Amino acid sequence: MANQDPANRSHALFDQFVQAQTCKEVQRTFSELCQHLQVDPRQYQSFYTKLKESLNYWKAKALWVKLDKRAQHQDYQQGKICARNKCLVLGAGPCGLRTAIELALLGAQVVVLEKRDSFARNNVLHLWPYTICDLRGLAAKMFYGRFCTGALDHVSIRQLQLILLKVALLLGVEVHTRVEFKGFVEPTGTTGWMATVLPDNHPAGKFQFDVFISAGGGAICFRRKELRGKLAIGITCNFINRHTAEEAQVAEISGVARIYNQKFFKDLQTETGIDLENIVYYKDDTHYFVMTAKKKSLLMMGVIKKDFADADQLLAQANVDHEALLRYAHGAAHFSTGRRLPNMTFANNHAGQPDVAMFDFTCMHRSENASLVRERRGKKLLIGLVGDCLVEPFWPLGTGIARGFLAAFDAAWMVRSWGKGKAPLEVLAERESIYQLLSQTTPENISKNYSAFSIDPATRYQHINLKSIKTNQVQQLYDVEDHL
Ligand code: FAD
Numbered sequence: 001m002a003n004q005d006p007a008n009r010s011h012a013l014f015d016q017f018v019q020a021q022t023c024k025e026v027q028r029t030f031s032e033l034c035q036h037l038q039v040d041p042r043q044y045q046s047f048y049t050k051l052k053e054s055l056n057y058w059k060a061k062a063l064w065v066k067l068d069k070r071a072q073h074q075d076y077q078q079g080k081i082c083a084r085n086k087c088l089v090l091g092a093g094p095c096g097l098r099t100a101i102e103l104a105l106l107g108a109q110v111v112v113l114e115k116r117d118s119f120a121r122n123n124v125l126h127l128w129p130y131t132i133c134d135l136r137g138l139a140a141k142m143f144y145g146r147f148c149t150g151a152l153d154h155v156s157i158r159q160l161q162l163i164l165l166k167v168a169l170l171l172g173v174e175v176h177t178r179v180e181f182k183g184f185v186e187p188t189g190t191t192g193w194m195a196t197v198l199p200d201n202h203p204a205g206k207f208q209f210d211v212f213i214s215a216g217g218g219a220i221c222f223r224r225k226e227l228r229g230k231l232a233i234g235i236t237c238n239f240i241n242r243h244t245a246e247e248a249q250v251a252e253i254s255g256v257a258r259i260y261n262q263k264f265f266k267d268l269q270t271e272t273g274i275d276l277e278n279i280v281y282y283k284d285d286t287h288y289f290v291m292t293a294k295k296k297s298l299l300m301m302g303v304i305k306k307d308f309a310d311a312d313q314l315l316a317q318a319n320v321d322h323e324a325l326l327r328y329a330h331g332a333a334h335f336s337t338g339r340r341l342p343n344m345t346f347a348n349n350h351a352g353q354p355d356v357a358m359f360d361f362t363c364m365h366r367s368e369n370a371s372l373v374r375e376r377r378g379k380k381l382l383i384g385l386v387g388d389c390l391v392e393p394f395w396p397l398g399t400g401i402a403r404g405f406l407a408a409f410d411a412a413w414m415v416r417s418w419g420k421g422k423a424p425l426e427v428l429a430e431r432e433s434i435y436q437l438l439s440q441t442t443p444e445n446i447s448k449n450y451s452a453f454s455i456d457p458a459t460r461y462q463h464i465n466l467k468s469i470k471t472n473q474v475q476q477l478y479d480v481e482d483h484l
Helices: 008-020 025-035 046-056 058-071 074-079 094-105 129-137 157-172 262-272 295-300 322-336 399-419 424-438
Strands: 084-089 109-114 124-126 154-156 174-177 180-185 194-198 212-213 224-228 233-240 253-257 276-283 286-293 356-360 363-367 373-378 380-384 478-480
Touching: 008 025, 008 058, 025 046, 025 212, 025 224, 046 058, 046 233, 058 074, 058 129, 084 094, 084 233, 094 109, 094 157, 094 399, 124 157, 124 399, 129 399, 154 157, 157 174, 194 424, 212 399, 233 322, 262 322, 276 322, 286 295, 286 322, 322 356, 373 424, 380 399, 380 424, 399 424, 424 478
Parallel strands: 084 109, 084 212, 109 174, 212 380, 373 478
Antiparallel strands: 124 154, 180 194, 224 363, 233 286, 233 356, 253 276, 276 286, 373 380
């Protein structure tokens, strides 16, 4: 009757949590584990320590060693530095969760709101070396055994979210799925900053916070700059990976750009009519391809029905023949893998449809600022952006996660200064000084001492001046309006 032994039961529940493969399963197994061990995640300040004490077996211990190592970093001052801060994070995408983890390590109370209830994105993210090192430090391999095995430098978006969700929960972050952030409720004489949420009776609507981090992917709150390039049409597609020996032998394409391999693209066009600027193929949970296609060939192959100068009109649903798009994506994937991938069947997306999508990268947006302070009735709210809503990434270059995590660390550094009681204008000026560097970062120009990376920007950016922006240049970001 080994199963009835409470210790074995807790080990089994812990294993189920570690192995969980959907967002719901992670939440369910976490709640069962907490109930069984009688530890309350709402006691966020003591939760991690209590959990560790209750789960003292080898597998869990290996995880605690990793997380302790991170938590003991001097930047967090043993979680005391932000012990009085309450942070609301919008979005449980990779950047929202990565930020939430750092805020929890700083000792803040952290609540994450996510409008969806599943992690369904098959698409695969390219990881810069520092992100691999960072995720290994958070025990990614324990949660996902195939994480960056050998020379692999990518992970599917959903696997990354699962890893980060597990770490966040263990550190006492409260994550509410199926809760949509709609806006702010300004403080009254007796209450602080709160959020309007859907469903409107959800307890998260009662949470009072002094820090708000938007990691919602799209535009929120801030003015944005448009960076218009030449027309760039991206196509992503995913095929089922059956993990056979035959599939294992097909080589990945870590980025073939037209300028480097003209013959490949010429042959592709001659044999299939498909004309591409570049293509990437990663073998992950799925066989994932991302490519930039030329408009002329999309028109010739009937994928785009009518030519328009405006990219929105050009790629509007009604102007795209979906079946032709499937054929185009299949053809490109088939050719570029030397026709060696057997039985290429599209994987399904969240809607149960073949996972193929076409996107416009012609216009990329970037927020003008990364931070803002609002003050009403003497109550201050620090607002920061991270991830895609700060700087939109160009997927074929995989900048989403790399710059997204850098911004997550920078935002945590900003909250640290806030927690230390620095004046709002100083916090803003420092954050905006750091933000100047983000869009110029490449794997080559950031510091190479990855294991020393922390939320302190000096560990990551090679030439940093935390005072390049002065307090008098950020006064418009300190929005004080007293209604009294
Ligand atoms: P996201 O991952 O977009 O997460 C934002 C989260 O916020 C979402 O879960 C969303 O549901 C939630 N949210 C938004 N608004 C609200 C609200 N009001 N209330 C509550 N929750 C909210 N990058 C690549 O490199 N390669 C790819 O192939 C690729 N494919 C992608 C496909 C899709 C459909 C999308 C949306 C993005 C893709 N990306 C890709 C971009 C990549 O996913 C991001 O760069 C990366 O996930 C980091 O983004 P993030 O965490 O900032 O935002």
